[in-house]
Amino acid sequence: MVWLWGVNLWVFLQSTVSYTKVFDLDQNHLTHKETWKCSTWMTIIVPTSMTAYLYLYSHGEVSLAASQPVLLYILVAVILIFPFDIFYLSSRYFFLRTLFRIALPLQPITFPDFFVADILTSMAKVFSDLERSVCRMVNRQVATIAWLEADSVCGSHSVAIPMCLVLPYLWRLLQCLRQYRDTKEKNCLFNALKYSTSVPVIFLSALKYHVLHEKWETLYRPLWLLSSVINSLYSFYWDITRDWDLSGFSRIFKFNKSSVVSNMFYGRQWIYFWVIGSNFVLRCSWTYKLSAHLRHNYLTVFAITLLEMLRRFQWIFFRVENEWNKITRSGVQLTEIPREEEKLLGSNIHDV
Template sequence: MDVVEPAGDRELKYFDLLLPLPYRVALSLVLGTKGGEVFAEHQLIETGLGIWAWGANLQYLSHLKIDVPSLIRHQHGISPRSSLSDYLSTYRLALVVSIPLLFSLILFWPLTHLKATLVLYYNFFPMVYLGFVVGVFCLPARGLAASGRSQFLSMLRRISIGGLALSKNMKFADILLADVLTSYSKVLSDFFAAIWALASSTLGTGDASACAGRTLVPLITAIPPLIRFRQCLTEYLRLRASGGPGSGGQHLANALKYASAFPIIFLTPPPLGQQAETLEEGSPARKLLSSSWLLAVVLNSLYSFYWDVARDWDLTLFSSLAQSVRTLRPLSRRSQTQARQGPSFPFGLRSQRWFPRAGFYYSAILLDLFLRFTWILKVSPYSEYFGTVESGMMLLVWAEIFRRWIWLFLRLETEWIRRAADRVHEALDATELEGEEVTSRGYV
């Protein structure tokens, strides 16, 4: 059968031929962007960066005796199953979706010979696999935690409109999933673009459809931060309505962090190489747009980095730096006076730590800082590669996936420490209450 070469084939790069957009979305889903599994026996909702990545989170944290399932399950109490079965079950699901992916690629590459015409002709291969992955989660089969993953879908539906559960465990699971969603905004928009491109080519809607797709992609990208923005406002309103402790300012500050992502999404300029011609023409509007985007992305990156370290991980890096500046004590001399004047834990960390080496925390901080600022590559001399070439853009997506994976280790550890502190405070309050009751009965 003769295949007519579609217009625009010459523009397909080698990376597009090797891994078309739907396959790149699939790899992100399986390896490191999104995964969800629920053990029906535990009422455990597993939400993570990816199925394999989430399994690694579970495995290492269980090695540290951090019971992740107890943080996000519906019901309290110790699970009858071992932590070993928790992450093994996750790996089993990962295999179920990974083996068909490999099989699909093994068929796709010989059939296409990495030729643009054949890649476009067989573009239904990756779409069929994406449909399979969606089916695994939406129509869970027996033996793969069917009832559990249906609860995951229920949670996904709840947070899709910015909803937030009332119970502490499920609220944390909702927030965790929504936070992870923000790291694959690009993958969501890529998934939409793949579906839109397939529908456009099938229906023959032409340039008008492509233009509409480019308009809708920023809206799709903005959905995850919008979800977290609404969740933060919900937490604030609930706190104010209940009359609980505090003014709720932290929730508003967190909402502001997610709101700061919207200017970045909607003001994103073309790559530097494409801007140059417009700027040489002296367009004030283009200069204003580029400057506004740059200011927005700098503020968002700094604010988000601060929030990761100080709020999500409860590390004392910024307060320790501020204290050092106030006392005019050089950081190199801090170790000499720490035992006498300073805290009893390494500089910038906290007293309670479950990871055995302080270097892990410092490495996580540096990685978070570096990967929060990968956008610099888009305005560097390499902007053409990272801004327009698919392989470069995919590297940035996977860098964000890796950052979120490291973030999860410390975020789950922090929540484990907070829950332990809450239990201690509840026990002390109960003891004081019992003492008051005994005293009051003694005077009757």
């Protein structure tokens, strides 16, 4: 995901979209090259930890193997909160402040706040995996023969899994309510409703492990399917009409007016058809990830997670550009107001 974010920044740099103004970044922000440098270190450190785990476990060093994920988690936390001016201090603290504002939306919501929160909804599976990893570490079931027995504590039937899956959507829901309180715009409520539609998908799926099989087949499974369809279609509609401002797909067919279409993909009509079609398919498949009772095939889960990362990657282009278009349009309107007043004043003087 961080590698792809670097690609996003590189494409913005080649276009007329000023991402620094959209996110209100200072001069010390991470460029695409610095982002890729961070990605490189992450790509080195994480597989190294995994390799050390497998090597030590295969050679009978169970306790040392179990320490590898613990050390990795501690290393990440230490780097994030390291108080000295190394490892991109301002960017790390900007990220931590944003996470704090997301978790506790007690102040007016800025674009970086809900932008990062939207990305976190695509990483809901990461939250549930994080919980299971920490659970296994705490219960000392990382590298022992009791791994399978750990399902009784940290397994797929745990109530903590749907709680972690719903957390990013709950944060985004609270942000929308806070925005409505500040702006009184009804669109904020409709956006909040969109995130609330993920809650039935998550918890109805989890009910399979806590109700009788007949009850699940006759009542809860149809409700889960219905809520999945509603969530997928509503989310797809919101992406196209609100986040990307492609209402009625009208911008697709207006390539003779560069001010109407994308600054980044001007003249490339096929990109719009691709992004709309792929977004629809992947919005529907993402429901699979929110449903705990479908997550037994780890290869399928991994593939859908990877596809969701790619969907979010292309979503970022159009979402940031749409925000940039709003900024530029508001700037044009502000510059036009004095001219109109000048004309009005001139006509009044002439009448006098």
